Amino acid sequence: ETGVTQTPRHLVMGMTNKKSLKCEQHLGHNAMYWYKQSAKKPLELMFVYNFKEQTENNSVPSRFSPECPNSSHLFLHLHTLQPEDSALYLCASSQDGTGTNNEQFFGPGTRLTVL
């Protein structure tokens, strides 16, 4: 595997379910990000981890719970979601969270549908 991978690619869940999204980067990066991409809205940054420490939480509802066990893996645990949470969830990584010119590398995303 190369780059940034995300699983599953598609997920349908009910509002009472608990599920997790997984992201793995094979680039040796130290910073990882979760974004939400909804139709007709700008990309929304959700969480940032730098060297496994959460450095940003953009007022994300507690029904989204991130976990970063190491610099290569990032999870997004989901529980009691709402239909408006349906979106494409993108994971990204960068060399670190402090280099101002470091670009982000994105995974293919998980298309989430909440029924």
Add this chain to the structure above:
Amino acid sequence: AQSVTQLGSHVSVSEGALVLLRCNYSSSVPPYLFWYVQYPNQGLQLLLKYTSAATLVKGINGFEAEFKKSETSFHLTKPSAHMSDAAEYFCAVRAFNKFYFGSGTKLNVKP
């Protein structure tokens, strides 16, 4: 405050025509600027980036962008559009360790 504005949520060009996608930014610090492309059902892929070296930046797939400080712009161009260029394009600025993305421009290429 940092922000990115992309003029035109949809742009349509004919195959072989010039592509021009506009991006204006505001930044309180010297910006680092990026263009990303997103094909359907895929993540964002870096097209090119400006990091305070040459103001004209060449990227992949024949795209280029010019940084104009006086106009706070970083417009993306390609001399001749191909059908395969149909996608959504995002401009982004990085400042204070954060990325700020524009709302995207969908490019349609007509045969």
